[in-house]
Amino acid sequence: MAENVTFHFDVDGENFTSAGEASVLVKKKLRQLGLSPEVIRRVSIAMYEGEINMVIHADGGTADVTVTDDEVIIVLADRGPGIPDISLAMQEGYSTARDNIRALGFGAGMGLPNMKKYTDSMEIETELGVGTTITMKVSCKDA
Amino acid sequence: MKTETVLREIGAKELSGGAAEEFDGVYAGDLLSRAMSHVGEGNLWITIMSNVNVVAVASLTEAAAVVLAEDVTMTEDVLEAAREKGVAVYTTGLTVYEICAVIHSLSEKAL
Numbered sequence: 001m002a003e004n005v006t007f008h009f010d011v012d013g014e015n016f017t018s019a020g021e022a023s024v025l026v027k028k029k030l031r032q033l034g035l036s037p038e039v040i041r042r043v044s045i046a047m048y049e050g051e052i053n054m055v056i057h058a059d060g061g062t063a064d065v066t067v068t069d070d071e072v073i074i075v076l077a078d079r080g081p082g083i084p085d086i087s088l089a090m091q092e093g094y095s096t097a098r099d100n101i102r103a104l105g106f107g108a109g110m111g112l113p114n115m116k117k118y119t120d121s122m123e124i125e126t127e128l129g130v131g132t133t134i135t136m137k138v139s140c141k142d143a
Numbered sequence: 144m145k146t147e148t149v150l151r152e153i154g155a156k157e158l159s160g161g162a163a164e165e166f167d168g169v170y171a172g173d174l175l176s177r178a179m180s181h182v183g184e185g186n187l188w189i190t191i192m193s194n195v196n197v198v199a200v201a202s203l204t205e206a207a208a209v210v211l212a213e214d215v216t217m218t219e220d221v222l223e224a225a226r227e228k229g230v231a232v233y234t235t236g237l238t239v240y241e242i243c244a245v246i247h248s249l250s251e252k253a254l
Contacts, residue, residue, distance in 0.1 A: 016194070016196060017195050023203055037184070045179050048179060048199070048200070049179065104175075104196060105173055105174055105175040105192045105194070105197070106174075106175055106196070108174040108176040108177055109176075110174070110177060111176055114176055114180050
């Protein structure tokens with residue numbers, strides 16, 4: 001790949017009907033670019049979880065995906081309430097999702113843990129009342 | 144294992160067609176984040192969840208088909224999304240446990 005390929009998506013808040021659309025589109029694009037199925041799977045899972053988090057907790061946000069020769073970089077940015085305690089939020093099973101969200105099958109407290117598990121690196125920048133930006137990287141070389 | 148055989152044995156009704164001819168694993172569960180990380184490509188996913196996010200997860204994981212238990216169905220707009228994304232969906236009156244038991248017994252016979 002001579003140049004980096006980038007994709008930008010606006011993620012609608014509280015819109016569970018279109019939630020996951022950006023992830024599905026990215027998956028399609030990565031397949032067209034010829035990335036390995038395992039890399040595509042990891043990117044899809046991490047991005048879907050991030051997208052859903054933005055819909056549930058932050059009234060939407062933006063997703064920017066950059067594909068370089070070496071890695072896929074996903075940057076998810078929102079202007080939501082921020083994460084008060086990141087280490088607590090990273091614990092499997094911990095969730096602040098409301099009951100109506102849980103009724104849809106979300107709120108298992110696996111979102112952030114899955115994002116970390118399926119990426120090679122994940123950085124969270126968050127400020128209460130300002131928003132959260134999560135940067136995830138997935139190596140294009142299969143482990 | 145042939146998808147058609149299982150669908151017949153559990154008395155499944157097609158809601159959205161196009162199931163893969165064969166599947167190579169099964170995941171049963173309703174929490175989407177769990178399903179997202181455990182439904183393998185070409186797996187059958189058995190659940191009682193029927194909202195549009197099920198279609199997104201099935202599409203991303205490339206499940207062979209979604210099997211809804213306990214006669215759960217999907218609304219027409221969700222089925223429309225399933226057809227659009229090529230996600231096969233079936234429903235049966237059996238419980239999740241009963242579906243798993245049938246598949247297990249079929250796989251034992253196949254050995």
